[in-house]
Amino acid sequence: MAQRKLTQKQKEHIKRIQEKRRERLAKRADKSLEQHDGDAPLEGRVIARHGQNLAVADNEGNIHHCLSRQNIGHIVCGDRVVWQATEPGNGVVTACLERSSVLARPDYSGREKPLAANITLLVIVIAPEPEPSEYLLDQYLVTAETIGVPALIAINKADLISGTSGDAFNQRIWLYQDIGYPTIQVSAHTRHGLDPMFKRLKGETSILVGQSGVGKSSIINALLPNLDLQVGQLSDATGLGRHTTSASTCYSLPSGGELIDSPGVRSFRLLKLSRSELENGFRDFHPFLGHCQFNDCKHLQEPDCAIKQAVERGEISQQRLDNFLHLTDGMSKGTG
Numbered sequence: 001m002a003q004r005k006l007t008q009k010q011k012e013h014i015k016r017i018q019e020k021r022r023e024r025l026a027k028r029a030d031k032s033l034e035q036h037d038g039d040a041p042l043e044g045r046v047i048a049r050h051g052q053n054l055a056v057a058d059n060e061g062n063i064h065h066c067l068s069r070q071n072i073g074h075i076v077c078g079d080r081v082v083w084q085a086t087e088p089g090n091g092v093v094t095a096c097l098e099r100s101s102v103l104a105r106p107d108y109s110g111r112e113k114p115l116a117a118n119i120t121l122l123v124i125v126i127a128p129e130p131e132p133s134e135y136l137l138d139q140y141l142v143t144a145e146t147i148g149v150p151a152l153i154a155i156n157k158a159d160l161i162s163g164t165s166g167d168a169f170n171q172r173i174w175l176y177q178d179i180g181y182p183t184i185q186v187s188a189h190t191r192h193g194l195d196p197m198f199k200r201l202k203g204e205t206s207i208l209v210g211q212s213g214v215g216k217s218s219i220i221n222a223l224l225p226n227l228d229l230q231v232g233q234l235s236d237a238t239g240l241g242r243h244t245t246s247a248s249t250c251y252s253l254p255s256g257g258e259l260i261d262s263p264g265v266r267s268f269r270l271l272k273l274s275r276s277e278l279e280n281g282f283r284d285f286h287p288f289l290g291h292c293q294f295n296d297c298k299h300l301q302e303p304d305c306a307i308k309q310a311v312e313r314g315e316i317s318q319q320r321l322d323n324f325l326h327l328t329d330g331m332s333k334g335t336g
Helices: 007-036 133-147 163-180 194-201 216-223 227-238 241-246 265-268 276-279 282-288 307-314 318-333
Strands: 042-051 053-057 063-068 080-087 090-096 103-107 113-118 121-126 149-157 183-187 205-209 248-252 258-261
Touching: 042 227, 053 080, 053 090, 053 103, 053 227, 063 080, 063 227, 103 133, 103 265, 113 265, 121 133, 121 194, 133 149, 133 163, 133 276, 133 318, 149 163, 163 183, 183 194, 194 216, 205 265, 216 258, 227 248, 276 282, 276 318, 282 307, 307 318
Parallel strands: 063 090, 121 149, 121 205, 149 183, 205 258
Antiparallel strands: 042 053, 042 080, 042 248, 053 063, 080 090, 103 113, 248 258
């Protein structure tokens, strides 16, 4: 069933309700801090977030239920923070430390809304069914390039790749391997390819993105055999209870590394970028940028366009240029 679009009035009503909730929680946080003003500030890491409720792991790995002070920005899963204990197992986050990376999408108003911080690997999940969208895949890759995080293309449902249709699917994916993006084939159903994926994710803080139906949740469940145990420990430590499963959460992988599961990526959209930022998001464009006859070349019908000449020589795929032009058109119309 398609999601019903909200009217502007409904969006404003939701925004007012959310603001009131944040104000109430902020007052609770400030009151708790006033009562424990002498306690030393500590550093920690946000491993779960549900609304204004944060689960913060201290340097010993103990988990504390924290609220956040107002005016310190939008804290997300993966953030390194400064927090202050208010009572055993509880505290208040007072500052957010500098982020090495942040994955974000536009909110209702088009403003940047962070989803996860300090990730080191963006795992883009595709599958032979549903048929992959190169246009969407390119948006994820542009995001990875823009935030400075390596991308890994994980092909789920690998057991379905066979015959003529499988050859056609592989041909489409080889394009991205030629550009330099690593790929890995897995099957959450048969557990094929999980060991190589564990090896690739080891030591990383990863997040999975991809179109609906490709099996992101199935991969997460396959990678986290102790998922229920981790959810239970988190629920016991924070008191979030049934909300724990709908929170943005950072899980520990059994072979090392961490995996962030964020409900926000299910409705992920590319942030509004400038034409220059979009160009730099297509890594196969890089050798040719700055070599067009015109500095403001749109790579359409202009003479001596280095990008179009590269397409004619087979050094850039026509599909990639078409997707770039589609994205620039959407950005200019405010529909990207």
